[in-house]
Amino acid sequence: MVSYVKIPSHLKPSDPQGPDLLTQERNLASFDVKELTLVLYGIKDLERYHTILKIIENDPVFDKSNIYFMGRNELFEHAIKKEKRLVQLIRENKWKVEELQFAEWFLDMPGPFGAHRGMFIPTLIGQGTKEQKEKFLVPALNYQIIGCYAQTELGHGSNVKGLETTAIYIPETDEFEIHSPYLTASKWWVGGLGKTANHAIVMAQLISNGKNYGPHPFVVQIRDMKTHLPLPSITIGDIGPKFGFNSTDNGFILFEHVRIPRFNMLSKFSQIKKGTGEYINPPNQKLSYGTMVLVRAIIISGVRVTLARAATIAIRYSAVRRQFIDKDEPKKLEDGSIVETSILDYTMQQYRLFPVIAQSYACFFTAKMMVNLYTEYTKQSSSGDYSLLADLHASSSGLKSLTTTMAVDSIEDCRRACGGHGYSSFSGFVKFYQDYLPNTTWEGDNYILTHQTARYLLKTFRQVTSHKNPEIYASQSNKNPTISYILQYLNEPNQKCTAITPSDFNNHEIQLRAFKHRVAFLIANVVDQIDNQKKSWNSMLVEINRISRAHCQYLLVQNFITALHQPSEDESLRMLHNSPALKEVMTSICNLFVLHTMEKDIGDFLESEYLTTPQARLLRIQVYNLLKEIRPNAVSLVDAFLIPDSLLCSALGRYDGKVYETMIDWASKEPLNGMTLDFNPNNDTFIRKAKL
Ligand SMILES: CCCCCCC/C=C/C(=O)SCCNC(=O)CCNC(=O)[C@H](O)C(C)(C)COP(=O)(O)OP(=O)(O)OC[C@H]1O[C@@H](n2cnc3c(N)ncnc32)[C@H](O)[C@@H]1OP(=O)(O)O
């Protein structure tokens, strides 16, 4: 890239300690960073990581050095080129899902084929029959057709039952007619639809013999395979500029009595019989919403690396950045000279940033739990047993909501913790934040999703408490955390915390009891208000949100603690258990996650009367103690995430700590620096290219 500004050569490094500060930090670690990285990735995935990274970093098509200077059209073109190159690489290297996951992560750009891979293909896999897979999935996997997932409409998103697009069965021709009766029925927001896709999975109200059977998925070809123009009676467009995600062509589509063969209704679970139009019921009414459950689970698995990326930038920058001389504890160099204090040494900075590291590790263990639950469900459902679906839907909804909200809040906290430079695109936060933000809205708005989790919790509470002998559920409490805490609460509704010193709060039994008691107390309260005081659902929505949050925080806490203590077959967990140094640092991180989470929501714990006010003060002191304990390991804990510089794309978070050199180098490449302003008012051009 061209530099438009020549940087004077006389400059000495302004802070000779700068990059060295990171080396000094790394020397403080109490554990082996490589060992922790291995725990996080596992041996096989770490090999994959290095193989794929090398390919991506050495390919000029994936070069990101110009990315912060691109406008919408350039971004889109760049993304299309990347997608095409990625397809070539998939073919050349025969990449499977495992490799592709790394490639997509390193590419770091929402692209026009994202919905094809993330939603179109999974829906065909999950909901198509064998014949439908042959017809649509095989060409989709070969990129001969490119698809998108068209569910949301201009007028309805969350309320899927309220969708207005119809698919009416026409027995005479054995076809469906796809139609958008109102402007508000226009499909909207659909990723890859605006310019790229030639097929769509359209969620539409299935109507046969005059009866509406609710939203079902239909495969609809939308563009001509040769000209790429929209097919007759179909109107398509891009929805315009957005907060972020501008490298993707989110689109809209309207149908005017478009006919498709009956074959195109995805029919693994429910079918329409030829000629009669008879509807065959699915084994579970919500199976047509299956893609959403899968994608929510995938989103939860991705939160760990999002938090890790934000923490890496902010922690490394905070170690390098210095402001003020600490009057009480001035920092002295070996030669006795006094230097400004690294901002990572300020306790407020630690309080803002260390919990983000802890959140990332907490999400790592919960992602494992989510994958296990999903795998178990897939296994059972393949033999017709859908009994785990309700549990899976409840935990994936609530955890998607909690963890993605946590992630966007933490990216912003980390950005602000970098002061003014955090506001520059060169920080690596701006595009990253903009592109991540829709995770709180898509696949279910984060507030709406908590209703689903709460419904399940209230139902379970009512079921257990209405039984003459609730203990009959005890045998299920090992597998079902909700039943476990409800039973504990029923047995001991006035449980009290036994901590008398700050360090007592490191006791994992005390921590678990606190979270169990709090969530059961909150559920009991909501049940009482709805069932006995006859409060409406709407009047309880804030409490509904609170119980989903409390439940999911408990899941995160429980999964972390279990991972530290329970013997496991899991390769990563065995490595963790076998290393005393790793176990020690992970225990501190776990304690910080648990106690910081409690402290943030201390009102709930006090209200449930598990804690007293003096105990809340002790807890806070223990949070401060943990910050001090973690401080020497902070940089190494983020190094262990192994987020490559090419992905971070951050002047502040680089591994070598060369923050200031990079800031001025990148600024010199700003194209505006290649222009001169022409102030002659009689000229109709105000800006012209400078002669370099
Ligand atoms: C890999 C990354 C790729 C990223 C690309 C992402 C691009 C973005 C794509 C999209 O955003 S696609 C559009 C996604 N849209 C949504 O997620 C819409 C959100 N809304 C819903 O999911 C649902 O409508 C609702 C909010 C869950 C409500 O549904 P409904 O009104 O039908 O249900 P209820 O009456 O509340 O409940 C009925 C019953 O069904 C259960 N249930 C609801 N959903 C599911 C489900 N998905 N799976 C299983 N069960 C479900 C619900 O719990 C109720 O059960 P009971 O309480 O009656 O037992």
Ligand SMILES: Cc1cc2nc3c(=O)[nH]c(=O)nc-3n(C[C@H](O)[C@H](O)[C@H](O)COP(=O)(O)OP(=O)(O)OC[C@H]3O[C@@H](n4cnc5c(N)ncnc54)[C@H](O)[C@@H]3O)c2cc1C
């Ligand atoms: C970048 C991006 C990409 C997307 N990609 C796709 C795609 O590929 N395919 C697709 O089909 N969709 C896609 N979507 C759409 C997305 O799934 C929806 O935006 C999402 O489901 C939320 O629906 P909505 O926008 O209609 O919000 P609304 O449902 O209108 O919600 C608006 C607000 O009202 C509140 N609210 C609504 N109902 C209630 C209630 N009952 N109680 C309390 N509060 C309520 C919500 O909490 C929210 O704050 C995408 C969205 C974005 C931003």
